[in-house]
Amino acid sequence: MSSAAASLQARRTFGGALRGLTRRVGGREALFGIVIMLVLIAVAVFAPWIAPHDPEAIDAAQVLAPPSLEHPFGSDTLGRDVLSRVIYAFRVSLAVAMGSVALAFLIAVPLGLISGFSGGWVDTIIMRPLDLLLALPALLLAITLIAIVGPGASVALIAIGIIYLPIIARVVRSSVLITKGLPYVDGARSRGVSETAVLRRHILPNSMGPALIQGTVLIAFAIQIEAALSFLGLGAQPPTPSLGVMLNDGRDVLTLAPWVEIFPGVAIAITVLAFTLIGDGLRRRLDPRGVTR
């Protein structure tokens, strides 16, 4: 039996299908990461139906109540249900993280494409100013932008997006540099395909792999940066619940009611874990050359 036929045979069983899927996503850990991520996204999308209580409902009788069946994660200083608040806060944190990466992609992918494809002075004009952004530590750059504009969740989103611009532009640029030297690009040119069509149809799709890997990892970092900014009082502002805001609130009652502090942190750690595992798996699968390393 040829190997193709063997793999077809194997996929007819559930175990075989699972093995095939595991191989496609880049390993068992990555599959685990994808499962967590899907659950987390479902939680964020269906928050109003999943959360057992109103996240803003104040209950004087339940102030700092320890975890129970009624309040699985306990309740906070105002008697609000910590589980429901974690669910809603997670929604905000994930939106900021994914939004910032999406924003960075929107701007940085075209810049990286043009920069790598054109080379020469165009490359210099695009990349030098972006490189300057790398001359500041990421968190400091975000804090600087917030110092100018003022705090808030949307400012944090934009600030994180700006931090990511040079990172994504560089990854796209270096994979364009590799792709544009490949024989099929020359082939397309020799057939008389226009430069824009070569860029759009041949170079863009074949250069996105490393950027997607980087994007997954950057979502993980964005969750942490957002939490740190909100923790410092520079990100999302109360009453908008974000995981960082919750961690800031919980500090005051740390020894009295540690559950107020523990669960938001666990939520961040699990989210970052999921995206890190997916990123590692994608890297094994899509980037054997190590462009993103």
Added chain:
Amino acid sequence: MSSARLRFVLRRTAVMIPVIVAMSIFVFLVIRLVPGDPVRTMLGFRANDENVATIRAQLGLDQPLLDQYLAWAGGLLRLDLGRDFISNVPISQLLGERLPVTLELTFLAMGLAVIVGIPLGVLAATRRKSMGRATTAYAVAGISIPDFWLGIMLVLLMAGTFRLLPPSGYVPFLEDPVANLRYMILPVLTLAVAESAYILRTTRASMEETMGSPFISFLRAKGVSERRITYHHALRNAAIPIITVIGIQVGVLLGGAIVIEVLFALPGVGRMLVTAISQRNYPVVQAGILTVAIIFILVNFVTDLIYGMLDPRLEEGDE
């Protein structure tokens, strides 16, 4: 130093200067980019026409932009960063008190992370199975757990439950070294965990690559002991990516230190910056950003130099 090396150092130095100038322009513009009138924002409810005019003149905001920059940059060269808008203390004096705290925190954390991360990374690359799994788990956990939350949990454990260490505070090292280090243990540990995870990952990847290269097989065939191959030959060859990552990560630590200083009430540059932002104390904000940025640029410069020293190709004059 060979002439190729000397040229390399000179070229690196020449590259650093425009970056610092560009950075100073950027930081200079920070206060000018504040929407509306920065002076009115700074003064808040105390703003009346007379106050606003006085402060504006005091900060030089009534001068043409180029003159303002030249005056400010000239001050920087004399280490004169202006005065704290609220306490009226010279900012250079504030930085003199606070910079040592930030540097102590950052470099102790990096030192600890290197001491833990490199040996674990080497072990992960050279021993198989169980060691590899354990170190992978540590690396993934270290990267996933937010550092400041880990710090809070350490406070809960070490200062709350066991009462072993102070939860927050600071004593200068020269005043009482033992007390200083006791206050530093939790913040340094907090910053070092995630950092050691990064160094572990890089060391493992770089060592795995090196251990698979032909010269290692040759050394094995020659009968060189595995221990000597690992630490004397392979680690040296694997060092360049590790050092690059350490250099980049010092910057990440300088950023992380901002949060950790706030968390543990350490009087460093980061906490000064965050307080100044909330008080709209722009001269201090500018000084804080510029200080951290310049440290970061200098660290990158030193990393480049070490990189140059380690790269044998520089001996022959090409880069």
